[in-house]
Structure formats: C-alpha cells, structure tokens
Amino acid sequence: MRIQFLLAWRYLWGRKQRMVLTTLAVVFGVTLLFGLNSMIPGMMESFRHSMVTTSGKVDISISSDSNNPFEQSVLSDLSEIDGISQYTGILTKNVVLPESLGGSINKLTGASSVTVTGVDFATAQNVRNYSLRDGRFLEAGDTYVTVIPQLLADKMELKTGDTFTIPSSEGVADLKVVGVLSLSASAGLDEIFVPLATAQSILNLPEKINTIDALIKSGSDRDEVVASILAKLGPNFKSGAIQTGDELASALMMGESMMWLFGIMALAMAGFIIFNTFRTVVAERRRDLGMLRAIGASKQTIMGLIMVESLIQGIIGTALGLLCGYLFSLALLAGVGSIFASMLRVTIGAPVITTANLIGSIILGVGFTVGSGYFPARSAMKVTPLEAMRPTLGTMEYRQNNKRAIWGLVLLALALFGLLFGEIKIAGLSGVVFLVGIILIAPVMVKPVADIFGKLISSIYPREGKLAQGNLTRQPSRAAITASSMMIGLAICIALMAMITSIEHGFVRYLDKSLGTDYLLMPPSLVLGGGNLGANQGLIEKIKATDGIEEATSLRLASSQIDGTALQLIGLDPLVYPKIAGLEFSEGISEKAFEAMTMGPAIIVNGVFAITSNVKTGDVLTLQSPQGEQEYTVVGIAFDYLNAKIATGYISQTNLANDFNSESDVLLLVNRTPDATAEEVTPALQAVIKEFPTFSLIDSSEFKTEQMGMFKMAMSVFYIMVVMLAVPGLIAMANTMSINVIERTREIGMLRAVGATQTQVKRMVFAESVLLSALGTTMGIMVGLFLSYLLVKAISVIGFSTEFYFPTMGIIASMVVGLVFGIIAAMVPARQAANTVIVEALQYE
C-alpha cells in the first residue's frame, strides 16, 4: 500500500494545476451539498416560523393541568431539552371591555372583550410572527405600551400614539399604542400585546405565566419532544397545541430533498471531471504503468495506485468542501437573511451541522471521487508490461465511437417515444434515457459542431481557428465528457428556468382565478380550517344587500375521511363560484364539472389528493360523513390557490349541508358592480363586517401583490442555486483545457519553434475552449429543452396545472454563459501555452 501512496502523492504533486482543478470540482460539489444542507435547518426553521406563525399555530403549547398560571421560572428548564428550537412564555387572559371603555354588546360574539397577552419581547417574535403594519413591536424598557391588531385598531378607531384604556387589577390601565399588527400577523382578533411584566401587574399575577409556546427543530419528532418536556416539567402540565399539518411537513421535506438533489448533481458533475482527468492520466502514463508491470507490480498494485490518487483527491476535496460549505452557508444565510428579515420579518438562524449531513457529505464526496476513478483505474490495470517497451505515441483516440452513437440514437428515439405515453413515471425515465443518449452521441457530435462553429471562428482568426478545430476533434471522447458536464449544468439551468417561468405564469393565472374578485373576506388563518369560526347566512345576505355589490359567493368547510385518509371538503356554490372566481383544472372541464355538481353527488378533488390516493375522473369515492357513508363521483381534478397543498375535495354547498351539516361561510368572495368605486364600497363593507369580527376585509389586488412578492422571493433563491449549478461546467472546461495544453507542450513548443507568435498560441487555446463550450452549450440546450418539458409536465401532473413556456430567456442566458465560460476557462491555460519555453517543451516527456 505504501508504494501506491508514495506514487499517487508524487504524481499529484507533480501536476499541481491539474490536481487543483480536479480537487476543486470535488470541493465545489461538497460545498454545495454540505453548505446547502447545513443552511436548510436554519432556513427551514425560519420558514416553519413564518408558515406556522402566519397560520396562527405553534408546534407545542404547554399549560398547567388546571389551566392555572404557573411560575415563570419554569421556563429555564426548557433550555436543556433537545428538539426545541424556540420557546417563549406568555401570560394571556381575556378581559371584558365595559361599554364605558368602548365595549359593545354584539348579538353574535357576545360582550366584546380583549385578550391581554403579556409577551417577552425578546423571545416572542421567535415563535410567532408579529408583522407590523405600523409603528414598532415591544422593546426593552417598555411598560404601559401595547401592540394591537389592525382589526381592533379599525374597530376602536385607534392608531399609533393613541391611548387604549383597559380594565386592570389596579382599576384601569392606560396603554399607549406603539404598533399596529398587519393582517397576516398571527394575532387573535382582539388580542393585544403588552410587555410580560405589565400583563403580570394588570392581571395581578406577578412572576406568573400560563402558557409556554415552543417550536420544535425540523426533523425532531414532536411526540418525543412533548414527552421530554412533560417529563422535565413534572406532572401538573399538559400539552395542548394543534399539531402542525402534515402537508407543511411534507413541503419542508420536499425542500430538503431538493437541496440534496442539487448537491448530488454538482457532485455528479465533479465525478465527470474526475473521470475525465483520470482517463487522461492513465493514457499519459501508459508507459510508466507498463514499466511498473514489467518490473513486477501486480495488476492490483496498478489499480490501487489510481484509486489511491482519487482517494487522496476525494479526501482533500471533501475536507475543503466541508469547510467552504460551512462558510458558504454562513454567507448565504447572511445574504438571504437580510432579505428575509426585511421582507418577511423572519430571522434566520446560524447554520446547523447535523451528523447526518456531515456523514452524508463525506460519504458522497469521497464516494463519488473514488467511484469516478474506478473505471480509469480498471483500464490502467489492463496496461500490459509490453507497453513500456514501445515509445510513447501522442494519445490519439482509436476507439470506435460510432457504435455507441447508434445506441445513443436508439435511446433518444426511445426517450421521445416515452413522452407519448403522458405518464409521469415513464416520462421521468425517458428523461434519464435522453440524457444517457446524448452522452453516448456526444463524441460523434464533436466533429460537426466543431466544423460549424470552427467556420465562425475561422472567419475571424483563420489560422488559429483551423488548428483549434483540429485539436478539439483529435480527442472526441475527452471533448465529449467535458461538454457533457457543462451540458448537465446548462440543461438544469434551462430546465429550471423554464419551470420557473411556467410556474410563474401559472401562479399568476390561478392567483387571478382563485382570488379573482375585488374583495376577499378572510378568516384569521390563511389556511382554511384550523378552528376558524364561520358566519351564518346573515353575512352574505347583508353583503349582497350592500350598495355597489354585484355578486358575492362563499366557501364553506367540512372534513371527511376516505379509508382513514383525511380529506378537507370545501362547499362552493356551483352556479355562482365559477362566474366570479374559479378552479384551475388539470383534469376535466370546468363547465361540465360544475354542472355535474348541481345535479348530484359530484366532487372535484385537488392534485395532492388525486396523486396520493391515485384517483382519476370518473372514480367513485366513499366519504365518511355524520350521516354515514356517501358516494361521490369525481368529476374533475382542480384546485384553488388557498387549498393547493392540503388534500381537498370540492362539493356543492347543498351537498355539504345535507351530508356534512355544514352551513357556515368561512371565506367570502365579493365583486363590485362595474360602476361602483372602492371609495364608496369599502367603507360600507367594513361597516357590515364589524359585526362579524372573525372576518377581515381584504382588497384582493393588495393581497395578490403581497403573495406575488413572496413567490418572487422564493424563486430568487432558486435562481441562485441554478447559477451555482453551472459552475462545475466551468471547472470541467478549465480542467480539460489545461490538460490539453500540458499534453501538447511538445507540440506547442514545436509550433513556437517554427514561428507561431505567443498571441497566436493563445488564440488557438481560446478558440479551442470556445469551441468546446459551444459543444457543451448545444448539447445543454437540447437536453435542457427536453428536461424542461418534462419538469413542467411533472408539475402539472402533481396538480399545479401549468403550461409549457419556451425558455427563451434560459436559452439566451445559457449561450451567454457558455461563451463567457469558454473564455474564462481558457485564460490560465492560454497564458501557460503562450509562455511555453521552446527548448524545455522539446525535451518534455
């Protein structure tokens, strides 16, 4: 083993530049893999906060058995519990507002009251989202100040700076309003926030709290965490919070697997680069290897030599990658964090290193490197001792590429054929088949592509262009492998960009459709359900009776089960709803489906449900209802914006009332008459909903803008990743170009000896590099188009109906990136070639 290490190390050291470039590829792959994944926990946690908190839920809420207040000091016990990411103590109590202080008797909700919530300003915001519309949140040093929800501010006609007087154990407390929470904040309707100490004195409960809210770390098991909290706190406590929906967890899991995918793709490209390098290494060293065999090195020794070389690079690359990955996630979190902080008021934590991520990254980093060295090592093993006796010939390719190309063509045809089925699994498979096909064809594409682009370059630099063209076509496989790694990078860029464009279009479309009305009357929680209190017929009738209102319709809610799987049911009016809003259909036709709903037990299900339960149009579902089992026929697969993520079925309100006893409206969609203006109608509607305080009136266009903003931001993170994925392509090209230059040192010296200028040599290298990238770009665009079609198809199948938009921008961007990469990749090798010392070059061996 010693000999392998000695030789491996010396060979690597003897070709530093190449070692650096190859190792760099590994470093980059591991950086992405490790960095993204240590960023995820921090980021996911923040997303959890923002999603969990906006929906008004926390993961765990602890209170005492008897619901009585308990000592604030209990909190310190929680710091030792694993699996809790954030926690805060709260003292909250409902306080009835006497009429003298602005309270009113209301038929629906009874005596009006406010919930006084004392929060620890330092930790409260970690657990819940308090996004402000106006003013500030509680700060250190605050005493009799409060932050109140917008609805309450509107109702009580309060703004920042005003004083809000509430009853207190000391008589009354004059609270200065310092902030107004926006609609999306997770506050209760009439919940006002004061500093914890202030609440304790208002309620006369010094040093007491009555609730602990906590968020668990992503990946921890909630039940275990709850059990360990309860074990820690003792017997008098109970946990009583709603478990965060599974749909949320699965969305987060998706994100995590996406990140792994990114990292692995980057590593796969690194694998290509290493494979390419070692192939060259073996070709270059045939004579050395033959000699070693002749003087008594066994086949295993030779194989081991190459494997050890890749192992060393794998270890160095992975180690550096881990370090860079950590720094990368720090930097990215800092960058993304500031955007998030300003846009979403979410603070993002530090990178978290999990053992799984660490071990996974090491295994994949070293594994991919060693794996990529395996095939070249096998071919090194087959070098015969006799090869030592022959003089070295310049490495030229003798391999028959045509046979493979034919296989490649067969695969491409198969892949295209696979698309015809319209079946997602087959389509996914044909994506892989297509990729393999292109890689097989790549070597024979080298010549035609080099010819076409060579002509272009030759028209500018006639002599260098010709030489470059010749040089590139001399090693079709090497060119092809390099181009392949660039191709993968660019193809992914194009595909993802196409996907983003399509999603964006689709997003706008279904946002428009689902929220197409002028006003939304929203329940407190964005996600329907979750204990939202509905309104009876009174509300919609009053709204319809309001001047300037053309049409209003509502959504109602119930829940059901099919074979034990939960299904959220939304009741809509099949006559009105499609007229002013609508569902986005991925299967079935809108008119027919709504018509079917008016006639009998018909249901439209959303994509999430259709996929998970394998349901198609025409199937009959048996729904559990309070009245027993009910059979509904599936008449379409469609979804609305708010219910895309949870398994949902849409049925008519009549059926919902008959079968599921639900007649309250939880969300209303309202349109003005064409001639009415917002100025007239909005105050009138506000007056109506004053009596229905669970609802908030939202101007749809405002809401849409906000949602679009959030969407765009999520996508921008995506764009960063996309760009990062192109980088390994650059490394691959730089690597190949420097290999080419080193290998041809003798030739370049000869060219210089017979009179080529430095500039000419430089141009030759640049031209070759640009040709190489042209090849990669061409292939990348082909595969990218195919993949993007597949991706868009795949999303539609999941239920987000999207159309395929030709990724013009992606293609243009790829061409620019390709050209720029071609030039950057050649910079160092070109200088090296130009600086070749003629005499040394002619001695070079």
Place this chain on the structure above:
Amino acid sequence: MATIEVKNLSKVYGSGETKVTALDSVNLIIEQGQFVAVMGPSGCGKSTLLHLIGGLDRPTGGSVFIEGSDISKMSDNTLTELRRRKMGFVFQFFNLIPVLDAIENTALPLILDGIKPDIARTKASEWLSRNKLDGRGNHRPDELSGGQQQRVAISRAMVSDPVIILADEPTGNLDSRSSDEIAVALRKIVTDWKRTVLMVTHDPRIAAYADRIIFLKDGKVVDDTLLNGSNGENAKRLKEKVESL
C-alpha cells in the same frame, strides 16, 4: 539446470493474410553468468524473444524455462512475482518514473516487494554508487542525462538481486561514450556478480562486450558464437559477420 532454457519457442502475430511469424521454433540454453547479446536485422524477432523470456508476453508455441520452471504455464500474479524477484529490465527509453528521484526509482522493485523503505533506500544508494551515480540520488529523471538515466535503470534492474537482466537496445538512445559506459556496467554485472545478462543490440561495438552472440533472422537462430578475443577484435569479427549475414 540452465538459467534460461527455450524449447521450440514460436510466436505468431495475427492470422490469415496479416500473419507474421516473429519467432519460429527457437531453441536456446543460457547458463548462469553468461553475457549474451542478440543481434539481427530489424524485425527478425529479437525484441519478441526477449519479451517471451521475460514473461512480458505469452508464446504461441513452445515454452520458456527459468531455473527449471515453465513460465508459459504461470498465472499472471505468479509471473509478476517472478519478474519482481528473478528478473531485471533495462529499456531503450529508460522508463523512469518522472515524479520520483533516482533513489526512489531504483528502490521501486524492492518497495513493490514490500521491503522496508529504509532498507530499500540503502540498497538503492549502494547500486547507484556502483554505477557511478553518487550524489545524484536526489535528482529527478529530467535532471539527469540520458546515460545517467540509463545507469539508474541498470541500478533498478539489479537492486532486487535478480538472476537475469534483460536489456532491449539499452544503448539505442545514447551516444557512443554513454553507450560504452552502459556496456561496461552490464559487463560488470556478469563478471563481478555472476548474473546472466541477455541484451538486444544493433551495435557490434556494444555486442563485443558479450561472451556469446546469437544471431536471429526471420525468427530463427542462424548463428550462435562464443567470443574470446579482445574487445576490438571481437567487434571487428562481429561487424564482418553482420555484413555477411
């Protein structure tokens, strides 16, 4: 028991129209401590003979016995071990590992055999100084002249105390002075160390250092002569012989 015994050895390349008979039923016996030179026109099968004796290639007919054992029946691993322990090779193109220095290159067969590095290095230095390369041990091949590189190669061939040294045109890439140094070095291996040396060469002057000359033509042994005159006489005699054949 002869060191090398070749029985009816044949090697045929290709088949049909492109069939080339490189060796045609060659029989030879070479005793220990003999310095044998193989001569003959280009393409007569000299290298082929050397490769088969060295176990670098397999014959199509006949067999090669090294110290009584038939190497044509050995597995690749046994053969590799035999090469490592019993044979030393000197190639026309020096074939040193460019990233290792002279001592490391010389010590390579020992290290491959699992000998401790410090012992291997000591032995390697000894052989380098026997070949007049003192002080060059830490130089890499590209810092050495062709003749020096070839002497490193001879040191490498000798370092594992082999029975046989096989050299294919060891002076083919060298000027006449360096060639003489190489020939002297090989002569010493036979005279002082009683090894068997089998050397292919075109150069009658170099062949004159040998004890015995085997002439090949069209894959057959056409002449087998023992030399016993002085170097100069031998060279003259050989030159005449080459011209006559």
